[in-house]
Amino acid sequence: MTDTWTPLLVAAFAGAVRGGTPILYAALGETLAQRAGVLNLGLEGVMLVGALASVVVSYYTGQLFLALIAALLAGAVFGSLHALFALRLRANQVVSGLALLVLGNGITAYLGIPYVGKKITSLPPVKLAGLSEIPFLGPVLFQQDFLVYASYPLVLLIAWLLYRTRFGLEIRAAGEDPETADASGAHVLFVRSVAVIVGGACAGIGGAYLSLVYAQGWIENMTAGRGLISVGLVIFARWDPVRAMWGAYLFGLAWALKLLLQTTGLQVSPYLLGMAPYLLLLVVLIPVGVRYRQGNGGAPTALGKA
């Protein structure tokens, strides 16, 4: 039994990290934005823009570094669009996010047509010397690619930024009590804008992960709901970057398992197995919900308010 299950588990956990990474990037960015009180429902569109931008730059230059910068910038530009409308013009954040989603979907579908089926330079897996030899953990965590490795410190960086720095304090204040924050000298509009734009950049990288690592090219609407899942994940993680990481990996694990369990000869309809990631997230939500039943569930008080 051990012989069949150990490689399966290694493959599943490695798949969990990989499958969770694009969602993780987007969710980390959204955590920042929501902590500052801004809901960005349009992550799906932002991810698509990042995915396409990285494909185009990779196709023409072959430089992965430039491709990632392009995804980052494209995400930031879309993030600033949200900042402009939802913050500067005090528009409804849900509507502005929806506009971002629809616009991102449409623009990428249109501009991406010439790039479907084009061969691009993709992000290769890199084994981290030494670390990749650790039994179990090595193949799971350290036989991945650059963006996965970059996401580990990013989780800690964002947590540190949020909880340990003055800027983080200002972000949280902007999300909890913008009036008081304003009165105490923090520039709420500026703080929120920065959070939203950085959040967009993160989502752009998440999109680039899908195109540079998974699909190795451009395909219309390749996020297939991952942006929306990321927004949900932020709520699931109670606006905490480390919990967002666990949530992303959990989702990735269920996603990898629904594929891998089939190779064991398990006779369950693949459609029922396909429900696993969603049902699992739901099941985990219940105890979290019960724990935070009081109040608004730990949400930033001013979330979604102009």
Place this chain on the structure above:
Amino acid sequence: MNYSRRFLLKRGLVGFALALALGGCSKPEPTSAAKPADGKLKVGFVTVGPASDWGYNYAHNQGRLYLEARMANEATTSIVENIPESAELERVLEKMIADGTKLIFPTSYGYLDPALRVAARHPDVIFAHCGGFKSASNLMTYFSYIHEPMYLSGMAAGRMTKTNKLGFVAAHPIPQVLRNINAFTLGARSVNPKATVNVVWTNNWYDPPTEAEAAKGLIKLGADVLTMHQDSPLTVVQTAESAGVFSVGYHADLHQFAPKGWLTGAMWDWGELYVRIAQSVKDGTWKTEQYRAGMDGGAVKIAPFGPAVPAEVQKEIRAMEEKIVKREFVPFQGPVKDRDGKERLARGQQPDFEWMEKMDWFVEGVVGTITKK
């Protein structure tokens, strides 16, 4: 923000008015594009995905381009892409007919129902549906048994594998797909009885991230040759190449995407068939039929071999190809048993249309999920 009732009422009316105004002031449609040039047959194609997918839709579009080149003086073609397999299609077909299209290829399997409904309303328009199991007086169906080159590709995979584990990323458990999996397995085991084929269902015709994850998982579990039945083979072929394992293609020749690991693959070549159908419509000799053929028909073939396949393996496969083209051998010929040992085709029997279209089981050597009904 509070809105008064009256304001909202107006907003609704404005919405209505706007929908009308959007074109209320517009001029009548320019008809030059809609009218066929004198005497030319207007041929329309509808695809379920983008024609640039290097896969199923790409192959149909290649057939269309071939038709257009060969019949440049007799026919013009158009294509509508990304139409879902639902009643949406009816609207698209009606619009194509309104534009003067006389021969329509709804190229996706799930288009059958709506295509039959539209065909019943327009007896003067001819339809050629790919893969359908029902025809009408003005709707023919056509398909080519691509599982035959898949059998040959399986032979290549069986010869080249070192782990004896072959990976198959597949969309949905329907007969067309099951035939490919079974033929691939039979082919592989005809040269390497130890080979097993591990099937992973993605539940989706077109979902590159899931296809890639399935491929990566299969590689981690030891598969060293990957193949697929997805609308686009691109993701699995490229994932295999970057992981340094072999790949067997499907739908189209993708060797340029895997210069090292490409073995061969099963591919479509619709051009001649499309010209034949269009020509018969043009000549007025067209008759409805359920066209089915294997490699003898010419619409399916085996893709060029990659550099990794040794000459003797190529020779072996070419010899079998010749036998299949001459109908001296077909992948499914009695006795055929499923993996539970149940006999599905008796000794000496040849499979018929119905047998092919109702397949819902795996042959021995396939590892994977199949739900029994």
Place this chain on the structure above:
Amino acid sequence: MNYIGLSKRSVPFVASVAALLLLGLGLKLLGRSPWSVYSGLFAGSLGSRFAIAETLVATIPIIFCALATAVPRWAGLISVGAEGALYAGAVGATYAALQFSHWPSVALVPSMLLLAACAGAVWAAVPALLRVFLGINETIVTLLGNYVAVLLVEYLVHGVWQDPASYSWPQSAAFVASAELPRWPGTRVHLGLAVAILAALLLWVLRSRTVLGLRLEITGSNPTAANYAGYPVRKYQLLVMVVGGILAAMAGWGQVAAIEGRLRSALSPGYGYSGFLVAWMARHHPLGILGFSLLLAAMLTGSDNLQLRQQLPAAMVNIFQGILLFCLLGAEYIADRQTTKMQVAHRGHEEEVPQ
């Protein structure tokens, strides 16, 4: 310092014109003729009897899904679950059509409607109960439900409900003729349109003319006040979610009973999400929803012509929707600023009294 007269009521109109101009400019820059794109869209959606009928056909599920988003919003809940409830409704209707196929039309059609409604209610009750009793965010649960619903339908059509006559193709058996909905002769416009408009009118009356409507609005805009006033907030939240589920299920009922004639997994090209968009465009007002649903349906059906005649992808419609939404927000901002200024200038003279 604002001399542009932009009243709130002209916002949608001004925004639409601005969006048309903006997209036209973009098309011009891409070397396309905006005029031929717009006339193509119009001809494909409203330019002929057939086109108008097809636009109305697409309007039906969008109205239902938009209402399904709007009603929960009245009580302050954000549901994105219309797509899932649509599929649930289709499952309910299909169950009735397959089980009671020997019944006459007068019994079969209502029973399909009823079972679709039950399925939608049960489907929506899950996120509703989780929200009301466990405080779990309804937006994420309804979102997850959408993915599960499609997989559930795939499971059914690949398994127990697979039509033996379709070889092994994943679809249910075709419904009997008596299960079909009455249609406008010669078109696909079906009874669902009347039901959708009726539902919108009833909800409009409920919202603007009844105590319940007022209480729901207070619950939505100020839950604390609603609690103080002793309103049964939880009951209201359950009610709006379940009603929303039933409304979206009606969309699924219409699609299987009148359009597809059987259950298939590609039932909706995202009507649930279109409905969400429409509801927010119309600020959740039932009559506004009627208008914006028509607009969106017209764009969806008109977009075929862009592909057929202009070789432009259908994605153009999404770009236009995105620009339109941003224009709406921009125009609202300008109108709001003006209103605020007017209010400052004539304190106490509000433009209109909110209901």
